[in-house]
Amino acid sequence: MDEREEKRSEAHRDGANVALPAGDAYHVPVMVREVVESMAPAFDGVLFDGTAGGGGHSQALLEHYPELEVIAVDRDPEAIAALRLRLAPFGDRVRLVQARFDEAALRALTEGVVLAGALLDLGLSSRQIDEPERGFTFRDEAPLDARMEGAAGEGPTAADILNSWSEEELALLFWRLAEEPRGRALARAVVARRLAAPFASAADLNEVLADLYRRPLRAKEKARVYQGLRIAVNRELEALTQALPALRDALRPGGILAVLSYHSLEDREVKNTFREWSRSCVCPPELLQCRCRGHALGTLVTRSVVKPSEAEVAANPRARSARFRVWRKAA
Ligand SMILES: C[S@@+](CC[C@H](N)C(=O)[O-])C[C@H]1O[C@@H](n2cnc3c(N)ncnc32)[C@H](O)[C@@H]1O
Known part of the structure; x- marks a missing residue:
């Protein structure tokens, strides 16, 4: 040896x-x-x-x-x-x-x-998860950000994606990255909601989710959706x-x-x-x-x-x- x-x-x-x-x-x-x-x-x-x-x-x-x-x-x-x-x-x-x-x-x-x-x-x-201002969490007060670079990040935020992606792109994101069983319906609901007011905070998305499921979602269910968004934001x-x-x-x-x-x-x-x-x-x-x-x-x-x-x-x-x-x- x-x-x-x-x-x-x-x-x-x-x-x-x-x-x-x-x-x-x-x-x-x-x-x-x-x-x-x-x-x-x-x-x-x-x-x-x-x-x-x-x-x-x-x-x-x-x-x-x-x-x-x-x-x-x-x-x-x-x-x-x-x-x-x-x-x-x-x-x-x-x-x-x-x-x-x-x-x-x-x-x-x-x-x-x-x-x-x-x-x-x-x-x-x-x-990153525990600081609501970084925008990775589903806590109502958190901004829909989720960029790993934080404010220095160039790419779109989670809010930008919700406010600008087409219904098809959102459906693919929710279905593939978030493994959300109602991905297509969620995409449709997101597009309908943003016509009234753009997404800004987690409360906005949580509201859409609760309306879609006709009940408040469990933490695990919400976490899946936010995880999918984060994966898309950061590619x-x-x-x-x-x-x-x-x-x-x-x-x-x-x-x-x-x-x-x-x-x-x-x-x-x-x-x-x-x-x-x-x-x-x-x-x-x-x-x-x-x-x-x-x-x-x-x-x-x-x-x-x-x-x-x-x-x-x-x-x-x-x-x-x-x-x-x-x-x-x-x-
Ligand atoms: C699970 S933590 C790593 C924890 C680390 N191993 C430790 O012992 O503390 C993931 C880290 O990877 C960073 N990260 C995730 N994707 C990245 C990428 N594509 N390039 C560089 N850093 C990335 C995140 O910002 C985060 O700080």
């Missing part, structure tokens, strides 16, 4: 002793132990944390793997400010980047940065689809790509992508001779999806929907 291999296996052995980071007022990181253990082959070099948020995962990784450097990316300027404080003790082992992770991944690739590992912990931080699926191949290409041989997702569409995208990359032949079945790349680009580390333990969900109910998948680039 050479020195590098020895260190790697040492790092792996120590996985059971992962120290969970303290001070998670911003966001309680999910499946920290599993994330840190999955990165054992990436124990040294540069790790790309594309959704650094409150910094819980980055901190745990930096503490556990002393030879690791982290590019900590987040599109939310408030997260970058929190990360600056939290990760300050690691000095120049950390580089902060305020950007979308797909843009940052492409930039890393074109600049020739070689990554030992990459982590995406998709969705929102607790801080979250597009960012994921573009980031995955860029991160794969930036990984060093044997590098690790790990994704935590919280929405079935995101998890499906990750599952299908990792499976496709792990197949040795991707020719259509009717071709008699292989004409494709003819070798797997890597292997599935998690053969099936990994979910948080019952104990973790009991301690942190927001971890409930987490789905973890890990892929390793061929050596």
Whole structure:
């Protein structure tokens, strides 16, 4: 075993002793132990944390793997400010980047940065959800905003989408992204309501939902609709689809790509992508001779999806929907 291999296996052995980071007022990181253990082959070099948020995962990784450097990316300027404080003790082992992770991944690739590992912990931080003024919540007083960049964001807000998208576009959004069983009827009701007055606050949308269902909706039902809107506002699926191949290409041989997702569409995208990359032949079945790349680009580390333990969900109910998948680039 050479020195590098020895260190790697040492790092792996120590996985059971992962120290969970303290001070998670911003966001309680999910499946920290599993994330840190999955990165054992990436124990040294540069790790790309594309959704650094409150910094819980980055901190745990930096503490556990002393030879690791982290590019900590987040599109939310408030997260970058929190990360600056939290990760300050690691000095120049950390580089902060305020950007979308797909843009940052492409930039890393074109600049020739070689990554030992990459982590995406998709969705929102607790801080974003819990601050009504950010407009991610269905609380009546919240503005319909939902831009992860906050006021600095260029894209449309949730209100802009409700006030301007066609009925067909809204129906697709509610049906596909919000998995809203009455998506088409909701789209029709939104279009009818905005003729009277434009949407501005969550109260406006909650009223439309209550009228449609002829009862106040349960929190879970409302949350689904707001989640779909947020995914559309931030073009979250597009960012994921573009980031995955860029991160794969930036990984060093044997590098690790790990994704935590919280929405079935995101998890499906990750599952299908990792499976496709792990197949040795991707020719259509009717071709008699292989004409494709003819070798797997890597292997599935998690053969099936990994979910948080019952104990973790009991301690942190927001971890409930987490789905973890890990892929390793061929050596
Ligand atoms: C679930 S939190 C991550 C929490 C983090 N792992 C921690 O330990 O605190 C998701 C974070 O990713 C950010 N985010 C989501 N989509 C993003 C994207 N496309 N590009 C950059 N940041 C993104 C959000 O702003 C949020 O801060």
